[in-house]
Amino acid sequence: xxxxxxxxxxxxxxxxxxxxxxxxxNTFERYTYSQYGISDAAExxxxxxxxxxxxxxxxxxxxxxxxLKSVLRLLSRTIEVYRAQLTVMLMALAMIAGTALxxxxxxxxxWHNAGTFFADPIQTVVGxxxxxxxxxxxxxxxxxxxxxxxxxxxxxxxxxxxxAALALSAALYFASLVEEWNLPSWPGxxxxxxxxxxxxxLLVLGFVLQDWNRESDTLRIWARRLxxxxxxxxxxxxxxxxxxxxxxxxxVPEPRLIFTFDKTYLSxxxxxxxxxxxxAFQAVYGLVAPRMGPAVQYLxxxxxxxxxxxxxxxxxxxxxxxxxxxxxxxxxxxILVISAGIWALGxxxxxxEWRSRKPRPRE
Amino acid sequence: xxxxxxxxxxxxVLAAGLSPAxxxxxxxxxxxxxxxxxxxxxxxxxxxxxxxxxxxxxxxxSKLYTLAKLRAVKxxxxxxxxxxxxxxxxxxxxPGASATYPMKxxxxxxRSLPDVDVVVxxxxxxxxxxxxxxxRLRSMxxxxxxxxxxxxxxTHDALARVEIDAFGExxxxxxxxxxxxxxxxxxxxPLYTASLADDAYYSSIVRKVQEVAAREGVPLVQRYEAMxxxxxxxxxxxxxxxxxxFRLNDLGLRCMAEHVTRxxxxxxxxxxxxxTAGPVLKSDLPAAVRxxxxxxxxxxxxxx
Numbered sequence: 001x002x003x004x005x006x007x008x009x010x011x012x013x014x015x016x017x018x019x020x021x022x023x024x025x026n027t028f029e030r031y032t033y034s035q036y037g038i039s040d041a042a043e044x045x046x047x048x049x050x051x052x053x054x055x056x057x058x059x060x061x062x063x064x065x066x067x068l069k070s071v072l073r074l075l076s077r078t079i080e081v082y083r084a085q086l087t088v089m090l091m092a093l094a095m096i097a098g099t100a101l102x103x104x105x106x107x108x109x110x111w112h113n114a115g116t117f118f119a120d121p122i123q124t125v126v127g128x129x130x131x132x133x134x135x136x137x138x139x140x141x142x143x144x145x146x147x148x149x150x151x152x153x154x155x156x157x158x159x160x161x162x163x164a165a166l167a168l169s170a171a172l173y174f175a176s177l178v179e180e181w182n183l184p185s186w187p188g189x190x191x192x193x194x195x196x197x198x199x200x201x202l203l204v205l206g207f208v209l210q211d212w213n214r215e216s217d218t219l220r221i222w223a224r225r226l227x228x229x230x231x232x233x234x235x236x237x238x239x240x241x242x243x244x245x246x247x248x249x250x251x252v253p254e255p256r257l258i259f260t261f262d263k264t265y266l267s268x269x270x271x272x273x274x275x276x277x278x279x280a281f282q283a284v285y286g287l288v289a290p291r292m293g294p295a296v297q298y299l300x301x302x303x304x305x306x307x308x309x310x311x312x313x314x315x316x317x318x319x320x321x322x323x324x325x326x327x328x329x330x331x332x333x334x335i336l337v338i339s340a341g342i343w344a345l346g347x348x349x350x351x352x353e354w355r356s357r358k359p360r361p362r363e
Numbered sequence: 364x365x366x367x368x369x370x371x372x373x374x375x376v377l378a379a380g381l382s383p384a385x386x387x388x389x390x391x392x393x394x395x396x397x398x399x400x401x402x403x404x405x406x407x408x409x410x411x412x413x414x415x416x417x418x419x420x421x422x423x424x425s426k427l428y429t430l431a432k433l434r435a436v437k438x439x440x441x442x443x444x445x446x447x448x449x450x451x452x453x454x455x456x457x458p459g460a461s462a463t464y465p466m467k468x469x470x471x472x473x474r475s476l477p478d479v480d481v482v483v484x485x486x487x488x489x490x491x492x493x494x495x496x497x498x499r500l501r502s503m504x505x506x507x508x509x510x511x512x513x514x515x516x517x518t519h520d521a522l523a524r525v526e527i528d529a530f531g532e533x534x535x536x537x538x539x540x541x542x543x544x545x546x547x548x549x550x551x552x553p554l555y556t557a558s559l560a561d562d563a564y565y566s567s568i569v570r571k572v573q574e575v576a577a578r579e580g581v582p583l584v585q586r587y588e589a590m591x592x593x594x595x596x597x598x599x600x601x602x603x604x605x606x607x608x609f610r611l612n613d614l615g616l617r618c619m620a621e622h623v624t625r626x627x628x629x630x631x632x633x634x635x636x637x638x639t640a641g642p643v644l645k646s647d648l649p650a651a652v653r654x655x656x657x658x659x660x661x662x663x664x665x666x667x
Contacts, residue, residue, distance in 0.1 A: 105608070136519075
């Protein structure tokens with residue numbers, strides 16, 4: 001297993017944050033960094049996924065692996081994520097239905113978009129498999145499936161020209177923002193919670209920046225210089241979110257998504273804030289790593305096994321929600337739920353690594 | 364508590380089997396055994412059921428809605444342009460329903476507002492009003508720009524057991540915001556089910572929705588009260604393999620479009636300053652409409 005590094009560490013932090021924020025109403029929610037900025041852990045998670053693709057599609061020496069191999073690698077990862085999404089969705093639906101039965105309480109069936117499945121399973125099961133039916137809080141992996149699915153285009157294009165890859169990505173982003181292109185939800189009306197046409201920009205940005213960073217020091221030097229700007233952006237973000245100041249979507253000029261703080265379409269304010277966060281926190285890992293050994297080890301281990309940890313985290317946070325509803329919540333329940341969850345995430349990561357270390361039994 | 368409904372059901376079954384012989388029982392259900400839900404229908408001289416609703420959905424008006432003016436919708440009617448409706452919340456009309464809730468809603472609204480074109484857009488709203496969902500609702504409203512927002516609210520916040528006051532404040536603020544952009548709002552409070560009848564927290568969420576509706580002067584569809592009323596009625600129809608609560612839930616979903624439509628059409632008849640007449644309704648108006656003093660608020664849902 002690789003040593004802890006900044007990427008795994010931050011990804012681990014994003015995973016823990018997403019786990020906590022996916023148990024809405026819990027006491028610890030207000031202590032996650034998502035509450036103190038315009039962007040949140042989702043941006044970090046997608047950006048780091050792009051960065052990791054950059055690492056995965058090259059050898060240790062930085063030489064690009066054969067094109068076909070990269071395409072197949074990304075395809076295989078897409079299938080893995082798709083499989084994880086189906087598994088997690090099925091478990092979530094069963095947990096919701098099971099709890100409704102045990103508590104004799106049909107209200108639970110109305111849990112974030114699950115009602116459609118129970119009322120109309122014929123259409124909805126098709127929607128689940130097509131990823132066009134998503135439960136609330138279970139909509140990051142469908143985004144990730146699409147992003148990995150289209151990643152080969154950008155990876156191969158970037159080998160010819162990084163600028164071209166980034167330009168294509170940015171063009172798609174702005175066009176989607178202006179035209180409000182998104183994938184439809186089905187059955188039912190509305191669109192995806194995370195618009196892949198917009199969110200792809202973060203993945204490509206992560207990938208391109210990793211590539212650039214590997215080749216030259218320019219990025220690092222400029223990132224250092226711009227750190228004060230990042231800190232200003234972060235401070236502004238804190239003020240805006242604490243005071244709950246945001247543009248009124250009915251008062252901003254058209255195209256309004258350019259001006260609002262919209263999560264679905266990753267509006268520019270969120271993107272700028274996220275870039276500010278990157279600049280402001282670039283040096284933090286270097287400061288923290290030698291001083292907080294166990295925490296860094298723990299988070300990096302989560303980050304190394306992000307898909308398994310994310311999937312378990314989704315199921316655990318739903319479990320946490322149901323436990324909170326059933327017991328009525330409260331500080332004690334929250335402490336138990338969150339600490340049990342954080343332990344279970346760590347165990348998941350450890351278990352995945354143990355399983356891959358373990359020699360397979362002889363035939 | 365758990366054995367009571369079973370006893371009561373057993374009594375019902377017995378009563379149904381023996382009904383021709385002993386004629387001394389006028390009420391459909393033996394009242395003393397019922398703790399929750401209360402059986403208002405059985406009381407003589409009770410408020411009549413709203414006859415404009417289909418039989419299985421019939422509830423007295425005071426249990427079903429509080430009314431208030433709908434200025435933007437009236438304006439659209441006056442201008443003879445289509446009424447754009449944004450329906451927020453679950454879109455299901457119950458398992459196996461032939462039409463979804465938005466489809467039923469559009470049909471029901473067009474039936475009770477003759478010669479008016481109603482366009483219903485429906486959206487699910489993930490997350491809690493107290494954290495994030497209110498913001499997403501604003502984007503949705505900006506996207507659709509409706510005349511009327513029909514908002515099933517409170518379920519997700521109740522499931523997450525968010526702080527009552529945080530919920531109330533966020534809801535109030537959002538309703539204010541919608542109104543400030545010259546759009547109407549109709550709130551629909553969360554469903555009733557027996558296992559939550561004594562849950563003080565849940566009752567206070569329902570009450571909070573009522574409070575906000577009253578404070579902001581917007582119509583409210585009292586799904587909780589209506590379902591509680593329906594749950595008290597004797598059930599002659601088929602059972603449900605998952606039990607009474609799930610059957611009641613299906614019924615609540617099936618009836619929602621009708622109930623919402625009723626609250627809207629009656630709200631449109633609320634007298635306003637310009638004195639324009641609303642659309643003509645076929646049925647007689649229940650007492651609630653004749654009360655010109657704005658919205659009326661019913662007693663709290665956990666009154667027993």
